[in-house]
Amino acid sequence: MTNILVCDDDHEIVDAIEIYLQQEGFKVYKAYDGIMALKVLAENDIQLAIIDIMMPKMDGIHCTMKIRESSSIPIIILSAKSEDTDKILGLNIGADDYVSKPFNPLELVARVKSNLRRYTQLGNMENTTDEALYKVYGLEINDDSKEVTVDGESVKLTPIEYNILLFLVKNKGKVFSINQIYENIWNESAIGADNTVAVHIRHIREKIEINPKEPKYLKVVWGVGYKIEDDTK
Numbered sequence: 001m002t003n004i005l006v007c008d009d010d011h012e013i014v015d016a017i018e019i020y021l022q023q024e025g026f027k028v029y030k031a032y033d034g035i036m037a038l039k040v041l042a043e044n045d046i047q048l049a050i051i052d053i054m055m056p057k058m059d060g061i062h063c064t065m066k067i068r069e070s071s072s073i074p075i076i077i078l079s080a081k082s083e084d085t086d087k088i089l090g091l092n093i094g095a096d097d098y099v100s101k102p103f104n105p106l107e108l109v110a111r112v113k114s115n116l117r118r119y120t121q122l123g124n125m126e127n128t129t130d131e132a133l134y135k136v137y138g139l140e141i142n143d144d145s146k147e148v149t150v151d152g153e154s155v156k157l158t159p160i161e162y163n164i165l166l167f168l169v170k171n172k173g174k175v176f177s178i179n180q181i182y183e184n185i186w187n188e189s190a191i192g193a194d195n196t197v198a199v200h201i202r203h204i205r206e207k208i209e210i211n212p213k214e215p216k217y218l219k220v221v222w223g224v225g226y227k228i229e230d231d232t233k
Helices: 011-023 033-041 060-068 084-092 107-121 159-170 178-186 194-208
Strands: 003-007 027-031 048-052 073-077 097-100 135-136 139-142 145-150 153-155 218-221 224-226
Touching: 003 011, 003 033, 011 027, 011 107, 027 033, 033 048, 033 060, 048 060, 048 107, 060 073, 060 084, 073 084, 073 107, 084 097, 084 194, 097 107, 107 159, 135 159, 139 159, 159 178, 159 194, 159 224, 178 194, 178 224, 194 218
Parallel strands: 003 027, 003 048, 048 073, 073 097
Antiparallel strands: 135 139, 139 145, 145 153, 218 224
């Protein structure tokens, strides 16, 4: 059974989310502030966390930052505001996705399933006869073991970061718009996807580039989109 942490200081919201997740066969662990959430994570095998931003004792931002120090599980941020600043802040500190309040419970469940699917694919360590290796200069992705290295040094990516990078590396030299990247990774229509993709791209650059401001691998084509440099030309 998949274990999900739901953390929000509003008990009614937590209970409502629990009902919908339980209907889909998930086991729900509940917390009402960031400190409680960290305790639940330390004591249980949690596969995904849903965390509200505004909470007492420890807010969702600091809680997410603490989780990211030791875990790459998917994190979905809940925000009471619809402003882009909240969404970008959540993504900046390590969240994989966000849902704005008030939200449709069915949409939240769909996003939970989507993030879990990416996380499961990323963690699939089944043995295969042929390694799926993708290389661009010193950047190397082993899609069998889901390992990324740059000049031999291991790089730790979140599931979404990994999937974006793998998608671009598999299509090196080809330019993709923000909408194309979003639709290929999230498998849904790109509505207001600009900031979401841009934040993840920036995180990837910070992890794989020596100088993110002068990227060697992940480059922007102004007014068009992003691409991974083709090292065969």
